[in-house]
Amino acid sequence: MLAPLLFVWPLSIVVTYHYAMSVAANPFDQSLREDALAISRQVHFVDGATQPVVSFSRSAHALLRADETDVVYYHVISSEGKLLHGDRELPAPIPMQKPTTPENQVGFRDAELGGEELRVAYTLVTSPDNPKDWVLVEVGESLEKRNQLINQIVASVILPQFFIVPVVVVLVWFGLAQGLRPLQFLQARIASRRENDLSPMTVRRLPEEIQPLVEAFNDLLDRMRDNLEVQQRFIADAAHQLKTPLTALKTQAQLAMYEDEPDALRGSLQRIGSSVDRASHLVSQLLTLARAESSGGEIQAEAKVDLAALVREVAEEWVLPAAQKHLELDFEAPAGGVPVFGNAFLLRELVSNLIDNAIRYTSGTEAAPGLIHVRVSDVHEAPHGAQNEDGAIIKRPSRWAVLEIEDTGVGLNEVQAELVFERFFRVDDAKTSGSGLGLPIVREIATYHHGEAVLIPNASGQGVTARVRLPLYVVAPAAPAMPYRPPIMPGSV
Ligand SMILES: Nc1ncnc2c1ncn2[C@@H]1O[C@H](COP(=O)(O)OP(=O)(O)OP(=O)(O)O)[C@@H](O)[C@H]1O
Ligand SMILES: [Mg+2]
Structure with missing residues (x-):
């Protein structure tokens, strides 16, 4: 605040000076005007005379000159510029011309005499008989009195400021220091916090103005705390899940050490091998989940991807494993492909997890093989809006790429169909092996692509259908190939 104050101060001096000049000019101009009019009344045009008569007495002349501070000059000059009466020193106006001010009115001009500035009042006297006959009466005065008055005015305004401004500075300083103290207090409190302390800060004793700031900060802390809890739970779960295959590995290795029989040893090594498989599968699922999560909402390594072709490729890899379990895997997609916009690596993981x-x-037998239908299609819905948290209507994509994987397996009930999207949740942990991360990965990747993933128990009561919807890639008709980026949808999972 000091900088603007120091800028305003000289500015106020300049303004005061200009104002004082016009104030000081007024009374002195007035007295000059009266002098000019008084002399003009002494100018008479006499019939027949070539020049007007100026009856200005010596004593009047002396009176006019009797100024203690300033020098006063006067003269009467003819229209040709000839001096008729008065002081020769007072310079006549150049060029000499008839003033525009009417008779008995006084005009003013500035002149210079011997390097000194003069203020000159002039008036016009015209012959009553011949308007072409005129003379100019001028009274000039030096500016000493005016300058003294200006200085007095400026001093009377500026001098008190020498006291006022420092007092203002001190008061502002004091006021700001007091006003900012709560902020400093807040700063100290934040600075002294330990990094794992995410408890909310009290808003008591804080000025009303910064309470919303602290509340917003608390809100952020709250969200960070939730996030941290989720992460910590995830790490604990992940560690626990990793421990199981590793413990099994250790036990199997210890047992294998005491095996003498080559066949039994081979069996132990096989079990060790499958434990290693389980552990490495878990690790790769954890990595995929981390990768899908870390993208933070923006689709990276993005491209237009033909979902139909991608699903076909992945499905082909699973034909053999399916056949080994006596399962028929078939695939169906529109001939033109189904374009989506996204990350091919992640989409492949999604499809792979669902087919897996x-x-x-x-399960199936040779006589009654199980069936797995993989379908990719595009659906056009009537456009509709959805309300977000703030109540605003946002448009949802109305054209979707849909992937459905329908099986005739053990199936799930509706409650389980939602629970299985929780990390590490498995329906029948004892009977089958798996990490419980496949569906959370699927949902994470679908959400990342602004889509959604669900499991729907089949109407027949046997098996489930996994359904993933992703916004269809739409090229705007007029614009160059712009990817269609749908808004982040509320309620999408
Ligand atoms: N097609 C399905 N039919 C019946 N149950 C299913 C199906 N898909 C998933 N589930 C159930 O959901 C649970 C969670 O599945 P998810 O894919 O998340 O983990 P997982 O298959 O056990 O392990 P991972 O996929 O990480 O190897 C499974 O344990 C299973 O009980
Ligand atoms: Mg799975």
């Missing part, structure tokens, strides 16, 4: 589930949780 369908195969893992479906």
Whole structure:
């Protein structure tokens, strides 16, 4: 605040000076005007005379000159610029011309005499008989009195400021220091916090103005705390899940050490091998989940992807494992492909996890093989809006790419169909093996692509259908190939 104050101060001096000049000019101009009019009344045009008569007495002349501070000059000059009466020193106006001010009115001009500035009042006297006959009466005065008055005015305004401004500075300083103290207090409190302390800060004793700031900060802390809890639970769960195959590995290795029989040893090594498989599967699922999560909402490594082609490729890889379990895997998609916009690596993980589930949780025999239908299609819905948290209507995509994987397996009930999207949740942990991360990965990837993933128990009561909807990639008709980026949808999972 000091900088603007120091800028305003000189500005106020300049303004005061200009104001004082016009104030000081007024009374002195007035007295000059009266002098000019008084002399003009002494100018008479006499019939027949070539020049007007100026009856200005010596004593009047002396009176006019009797100024203690300033020098006063006067003269009467003819229209040709000839001096008729008065002081020769007072310079006549150049060029000499008839003033525009009417008779008995006084005009003013500035002049210079011997390097000194003069203020000159002039008036016009015209012959009553011949308007072409005129003379100019001028009274000039030096500016000493005016300058003294200006200085007095400026001093009387500026001098008190020498006391006022420092007092203002001190008061502002004091006021700001007091006003900012709560902020400093807040700063100290934040600075002294330990990094794992996410408890809310009290808003008591804080000025009303910064309470909303602290509340917003508390809100952030709250969300961070929730987030941290989720992360910590996840890490604890992950560690626990990893421990199981590792403990099994250790036991199997210890047992294997005491095996002498080559066949028994081979069996132990096989079990060790499958434990290693389980552990590495868990690790790769954890990595995929971390990768899907870390993208933070913006689709990276993005491209237009033909979902139909991608699903076909992944499905082909699973035909053999399916056949080994006596399952028929078929695939159906529109010939033109189904474009979506996204990350091909993640989408492949999504499809792979769903087909893996369908195969893992479906059984078949040679006589009655299990069936797995993989379908990709595009659906056009009537456009409709959805309300977000603030109550605003946002448009939802109305064109979707839909992937459905329908199996004839063990199936799930409706409650389980939602629970299985929780991390590490498995329906029948003892009977089948798996990490319980496949569906959370699927949902994470679908959400990341602004889509959604659900499991729907089949109407027939046997098996489930995994259904994933992703916004269809739409090229705007007029604009160059712009990816269609749907808004983040409320309630999408
Ligand atoms: N197609 C399905 N049919 C029946 N149950 C299913 C199906 N897909 C998933 N589930 C159930 O949901 C649970 C969670 O599945 P999820 O894919 O998340 O983990 P997982 O298959 O056990 O392990 P992972 O996929 O990480 O190897 C499974 O344990 C299973 O009980
Ligand atoms: Mg799975």
